[in-house]
Amino acid sequence: MSDLVLLFPGQGSQEPDMVDTVARFRPDLLDLAAEAVGEDPFSRVGDGTRFDQPAIYCAALAGLERAGGPKADLYAGHSLGEITALAAAGALSDADGLRLVAERGRLMETTAARTGGAMLAIRAGREEAAPIAERHGLGVANDNSPAQVVLSGALDRIEAAEAEALEEGMRAKRLPITGAFHSPLMQDAVEPFLSFLQEVELGDPRAPVYSCVTAAPFDDIRKRLSEALVKPVRWVEVLHALRAAGGRRFEETGPGRVLAGLVQRTLEDVEIVAAEQTEAAQE
Numbered sequence: 001m002s003d004l005v006l007l008f009p010g011q012g013s014q015e016p017d018m019v020d021t022v023a024r025f026r027p028d029l030l031d032l033a034a035e036a037v038g039e040d041p042f043s044r045v046g047d048g049t050r051f052d053q054p055a056i057y058c059a060a061l062a063g064l065e066r067a068g069g070p071k072a073d074l075y076a077g078h079s080l081g082e083i084t085a086l087a088a089a090g091a092l093s094d095a096d097g098l099r100l101v102a103e104r105g106r107l108m109e110t111t112a113a114r115t116g117g118a119m120l121a122i123r124a125g126r127e128e129a130a131p132i133a134e135r136h137g138l139g140v141a142n143d144n145s146p147a148q149v150v151l152s153g154a155l156d157r158i159e160a161a162e163a164e165a166l167e168e169g170m171r172a173k174r175l176p177i178t179g180a181f182h183s184p185l186m187q188d189a190v191e192p193f194l195s196f197l198q199e200v201e202l203g204d205p206r207a208p209v210y211s212c213v214t215a216a217p218f219d220d221i222r223k224r225l226s227e228a229l230v231k232p233v234r235w236v237e238v239l240h241a242l243r244a245a246g247g248r249r250f251e252e253t254g255p256g257r258v259l260a261g262l263v264q265r266t267l268e269d270v271e272i273v274a275a276e277q278t279e280a281a282q283e
Contacts, residue, residue, distance in 0.1 A: 004273075005247040006072035006088060007263070008060045008081035010233075012175065013256035014045050014052050018059035021255070026062040032095055033058050036102035049112070049179070053080050053105035054098060056255060060084045061094055063253035074247050076210040078259060079142075079182070079233050080104070082225065089205035091221065096200045100225075103196045107189040108179060108229065114188070117180025118158040120151045123171035126236070132168075136161040141182035142233040145265040150175065152183040186229045194226035208245070215241050239266045249273050 019042035022029055033054050034040045044051035061084060064070075077085035080101060087097035119141060122129045126140065129149035133140050138161055141152035151161055158174070165172040180186065208217035211224045215237035218224055239262070242250075251273035252259045260272050 003246065003248050004070065004072045005074045005076065005242050005250045006064070006070065006085070007250060007252045007259045008075075008077035008084035008088065009056065009252065009254070009256055009259050010077065010079035010081045011049065011052050011056060011177070011181075013254070013258050014056055015059075015255045016045075018042065018045065018055055018255050021066065022058045022062040024062070025065040026058065029058040029061065029094070029098065032098050033102075036098050041102075048105075049109040049177070050102070050105040053108075054102045056080060057084050057098060057101040059255040060253050061087065063255065064088055067251065067253055070251070072207060072251075074208055074210070074242050074245055075205065076238050076242060077212075078235055079212060079228065081259075082209070082212060082228065085209050086202075086205060086218070086221065089207055089209050090203065091205040091209065091218075092200060092202050100197065100200060104193060104229075107193050108181060108186065111186055111189040112179025112181075115180065115185040116155055116178075117153060117183065117185045118155045119175040119177050119179075119181060120158050120162050120165075121173050121175055122149050122151065122165050123147060124149060124165070128170070129165075132161050132164055135164070139183045140232050141180075143236045144233070145236060145262045147265055148262075152180045153185065154180065182228070182230065182232055184230055189229050190226050193229060194222060197222040197225060210238050210241060212238055235262060236266055239263060243267050243270060 041051040041055045075085040075089045125146050133151045136157045138151045138153035142150035162172045211218045212233045213224045213231045215234045249271045250263045
């Protein structure tokens, strides 16, 4: 029966000391990242998606190395983290994954600059948040946990939804992202990203990697990764699917501990493995 699940974070999990982790455990990725992005992304973290995403990808792979490079029975990643999960599972090389992430971040940033939009996190379950999204013509971008949903769409509609959520006593917070990710406003990025994916060699992963588009193991990797730009992140469903497949021990390699927290709030009778403890044991 499957047991260990490795999870890889998406944008929003960046931390100031990410570069130190990469320099220590995966220094080879530093030059590769600068080449893929056109400059050092670590010195520009916080300046935009095209810098944040490659830096997070490298830091997550460095975290995997820090944890001893465990081989999981099941893999999953949140949004951007899907590509990291596929690389960790051997479906593509680390270098090709970095190229993909750099292009993904660039396309998302340039598309967002044209279309605008914003994202709003609401401290509520999907049943409470979805009607607000529908009333304001927004989409549910991330179904993160039974107590957190993220809406995505045009800025004026996000502002109206935020006002309604606060009026109803819900906690609501605008995400520090200048774009309506995982919404139809990202449509212009889909075809270029799918075209770029054709240039990358893909193989079968050593273990199932779950797609946030389908909440099931990847079937057509290129199709699902390109669709993911406009489709919602079905994270709650992904976690339940991993649990149903036998996942019992969930380990997030970082940066951050966002996904570990979402697991804790979503699943019962599972163990959260702390990567930091694994490192301490090795040292």
